[in-house]
Amino acid sequence: xxxxxxxxxxxLAILLGISFLSPILYRWARKASAPxxxxxxxxxxxxxxxxxxxxxxxxxxxxxxxxWPPPWGIEFKVNLxxxxxxxxxxxxxxxxxxxxxxxxxxxxxxxxxxxxYTLYALVVGSMAGMALTxxxxxxxxxxxICAISACAIISIKEDRACLEASFKYLILSAMGTGCFLLGVxxxxxxxxxxxxxxxxxxxxxxxxxxxxxxxxxxALFIVAFGTKAAxxxxxxxxxxxxxSAPSPSSAMLSGLVIKIYAFAxxxxxxxxxxxxxxESIPLNEIVLWLSSMGIMFGSIFAMVQVDLKKMLAYxxxxxxxxxxxxxxxxxxxxxxxxxxHLLVHAIMKSMLFMCAGIIxxxxxxxxxKQLGGIxxxxxxxxxxxxIGSASMIGIPGTGGLISKWYLALGALEIGRxxxxxxxxxxxxxxxxxxxxxxxxxxxxxxxxxxxxxPVPRKMxxxxxxxxxxxxxxxxxxxPAIVLLDEALALFF
Amino acid sequence: MEMxxxxxxxxxxxxxxxxxxxxxxxxxxxxxxxxxxIAMNIMDTxxxxxxxxxxxxxxxxAPIVTAPANEVLYVNPLPGSLMLTGIVVAxxxxxxxLSLVVKIYRYYGTVDYDEICLIRSxx
Numbered sequence: 001x002x003x004x005x006x007x008x009x010x011x012l013a014i015l016l017g018i019s020f021l022s023p024i025l026y027r028w029a030r031k032a033s034a035p036x037x038x039x040x041x042x043x044x045x046x047x048x049x050x051x052x053x054x055x056x057x058x059x060x061x062x063x064x065x066x067x068w069p070p071p072w073g074i075e076f077k078v079n080l081x082x083x084x085x086x087x088x089x090x091x092x093x094x095x096x097x098x099x100x101x102x103x104x105x106x107x108x109x110x111x112x113x114x115x116x117y118t119l120y121a122l123v124v125g126s127m128a129g130m131a132l133t134x135x136x137x138x139x140x141x142x143x144x145i146c147a148i149s150a151c152a153i154i155s156i157k158e159d160r161a162c163l164e165a166s167f168k169y170l171i172l173s174a175m176g177t178g179c180f181l182l183g184v185x186x187x188x189x190x191x192x193x194x195x196x197x198x199x200x201x202x203x204x205x206x207x208x209x210x211x212x213x214x215x216x217x218x219a220l221f222i223v224a225f226g227t228k229a230a231x232x233x234x235x236x237x238x239x240x241x242x243x244s245a246p247s248p249s250s251a252m253l254s255g256l257v258i259k260i261y262a263f264a265x266x267x268x269x270x271x272x273x274x275x276x277x278x279e280s281i282p283l284n285e286i287v288l289w290l291s292s293m294g295i296m297f298g299s300i301f302a303m304v305q306v307d308l309k310k311m312l313a314y315x316x317x318x319x320x321x322x323x324x325x326x327x328x329x330x331x332x333x334x335x336x337x338x339x340x341h342l343l344v345h346a347i348m349k350s351m352l353f354m355c356a357g358i359i360x361x362x363x364x365x366x367x368x369k370q371l372g373g374i375x376x377x378x379x380x381x382x383x384x385x386x387i388g389s390a391s392m393i394g395i396p397g398t399g400g401l402i403s404k405w406y407l408a409l410g411a412l413e414i415g416r417x418x419x420x421x422x423x424x425x426x427x428x429x430x431x432x433x434x435x436x437x438x439x440x441x442x443x444x445x446x447x448x449x450x451x452x453x454p455v456p457r458k459m460x461x462x463x464x465x466x467x468x469x470x471x472x473x474x475x476x477x478x479p480a481i482v483l484l485d486e487a488l489a490l491f492f
Numbered sequence: 493m494e495m496x497x498x499x500x501x502x503x504x505x506x507x508x509x510x511x512x513x514x515x516x517x518x519x520x521x522x523x524x525x526x527x528x529x530i531a532m533n534i535m536d537t538x539x540x541x542x543x544x545x546x547x548x549x550x551x552x553x554a555p556i557v558t559a560p561a562n563e564v565l566y567v568n569p570l571p572g573s574l575m576l577t578g579i580v581v582a583x584x585x586x587x588x589x590l591s592l593v594v595k596i597y598r599y600y601g602t603v604d605y606d607e608i609c610l611i612r613s614x615x
Contacts (some may be wrong), residue, residue: 137574144581148588155592162598164608165591171519174532174585181539181578182512188571189546 003170004054007047008076008132009084014040015125016045022392026114030368034101037117041094041124047089048128048306052083053457061488070135077134077196079400080487085131092255092346093124096354097323099462102390103357107157107246116156122149127260136184136194136272139264143180143228147173150257153243165240167399172237176227183220186213196272206275211280218283221268231287231324232294234316239301242313247357250309253289254312255350257341262323266335267328270491278330288328292422294321295296299429307366308356311433312349315392318426325407325419332492334410336484337403343480344354344473348391351466354459355385362453369439373448375441378455382441384463391470392429399473406481504545510539525596529589536582540575547571573592 018040025033030259055061067073097120102138106114126146133139151173156165188194190210191202207214223234230238238258242250247417265287269278278284298318305311319341326338358381359365359374375382391398404423473480500507515535547568555566567591593603600608 137577141577144585148585152588155595158595160596162597163592163599167525167589167596170585170589170592171528171532174589175519175535178512178516178532178535178539180577181536181541185539186545188543192568260540266549 004044004050004064007051008078010066011047011090011132012125012129014044015121019121019125022117022121023114025142025447026117031219033114033117036122038094038097039120040088041097044124044128045087045090045094048083048086049080052076052080052087055080055083059121071193071198074138075134075195075197075437076132078132079082079490080483081339081490082131084343084483084487085260086128088343088346089127089131089256089260090122091351093120093127093252095254095462095465096248096251096350097225099251099354099357099459100164100347102456103354103361105248109158112156116153119149119156120252122146123153123257127256129131129478130260130264132429134196136187136196136199138194139182139373140177140181140184142265143177143261146257146260147177147228150253151241153249153252154241157244157246157250159244161240161244165237169237169241172227172234176224179227180224182218183224184218186220187211188454196267198237200274201270203272204276207274207277207280207344214277215281218273220282221265222286223281225261225265226241226290229258229265229324230294230317230320230390232290232317232321233296235294235298238317239310239313242316243307243310247309247353247360250313251350251353252358254313254353258316258320259323259346262320262327262342266327271492284328284330286328287324288419291321291328294318294421295325295422295426299426299433303429303433305433306368308359308368308371308437309353309366311368312352315430315433316349319349319392321426322403323408323422325423326410329407329410329414329416330420331410331414332412332485334407335488336481337406337408337410339488340406340477341403341486344391344403344470347466347469348388348400350387351384351463351470352392354463355381355388358455358459358463361459362455363450365450371437371445372440373444377448377452379454380463382438382461384467385441386438387467387470389430389438391474392434393430397471397474399470399477401474402477402481505542506543508538508542511535511541514538525591525593525603525605526590527592530590533582533586536578536585540578540582543571543575543578 018037022033022037025036042365055078063076063078064075104113104116122145126142129142130139133142151166151170154162154169187199190206190213191199193202227234242254245253265415269283295318298314298321302311302314302318323338326335331369362378365371387398391400394404396402404427408420408423411417515538516529517530517536522528522531547570548595549565549567552565552567555569596604600611602608
């Protein structure tokens, strides 16, 4: 009955608990509410680090909710890959929250701030749960919590664009979860289990007996997770939702929420489905081509945007494609690249949205055209923007290069050089839309025309941390790559 | 022919899938926001129907086990109880979606998506 045994459940309990406490704290002890949220995110992060240490010592272990073993109870599984995901979710959300403290003051009405903390904790908690859960129905419930609260952190701003965007997001997410639940029904019908491992054990026989059910389930899962993670033809909700949201929400949604569904799809493919199913239908192939199209079209759409945040949102569609490319290539090296990109993109896209947030906060500008000469008045912000863009393009010394390098290596390993060409072409396209902003910001001779408020220090510190993290993961990629290699070896 | 007999035998699955497709189609193609929300509910309900139907066994009794376990065939109670959670989730999504529709109506004076687009393009 040691406390440390219950850490997987406690991480969730703390985050869900603080989500209920936040509005009360905000009402009665306003000063304490934001520190309380940050403290609980930090506590959860410490627990996750402890889980990592434990996993490194004893290997994979499971936690039974309420002490009920499966098939009766819900099971949480802790292995390296899940802890990796959990650490990304908790660390990045803590970092974004520090930035949000200042930014939210001007984007939201003061009376809804407490509710924003509630929703934020719910999003983080449900994502942490999705990283750990080992039960299909539990995953469904967490997905719905995440969907509602992710829509709500957009619509909380209550202007017209936000309301419409979040309604669109909500409808498409509801379609996604509907498809997921139908897929679960198909699987439950033939196996009678909900636990991943038990389903996995029962499936090879079930595939023989009822192949159609399993084909339907696989298709439904691709649609479900594809919609939620903005896989190419199902991405239509993303640009509006991510561009109109308050900047911390955009950072959260683009940095983490779409990634967790890509992770969930990976778990479905490699832990739930038996290997024979992956070989009998070309699931990987479908994901592969859709992601390649996403990589190209995301960048092409981003080029024609005039709104800075909309451009970043379209760029997310391209970048999530890399993670799916890793899954689609079905090779351990490419997968390492994909998951490394998941980490790097979570940092760089969040940072770019923070830069956009600072630009909007200090000058009120959203149009790319008006940004000429802004480097002179907001030097640190634009340097951060430059480093973030450099990482997007994949310039040596930044994290973006490492992930693209491993993806390309993986593509060569299985003998499909066409995907190396796609990766290179998309890097070029990224350069085409990121470079002009940087060049304009720094090189333009004339003075910056608009009024500029001073940048608060609370906003700059997260930016500096972000820059340091991107460079760190670009130069010292070894530990994370070794960890990922070991983590992914479990699935092959 | 064999397929048709199978479908006729399991018609409740067919009905569930039909409802699912109707719901999904209406949700994605109709321009009226309220109808979208209703269609979302139809879609969710069809999945619940499907799930509950998987638990049914022909001639099964309600799964209430009395003290001396008599050898009767029982209906699987798990899907039903899972779907209670599903219903709660669907209700909360519906409530949230409707509240969004109310807010959108306050801005535009209409709940028709095409008209909203028209109003936006005129500005």
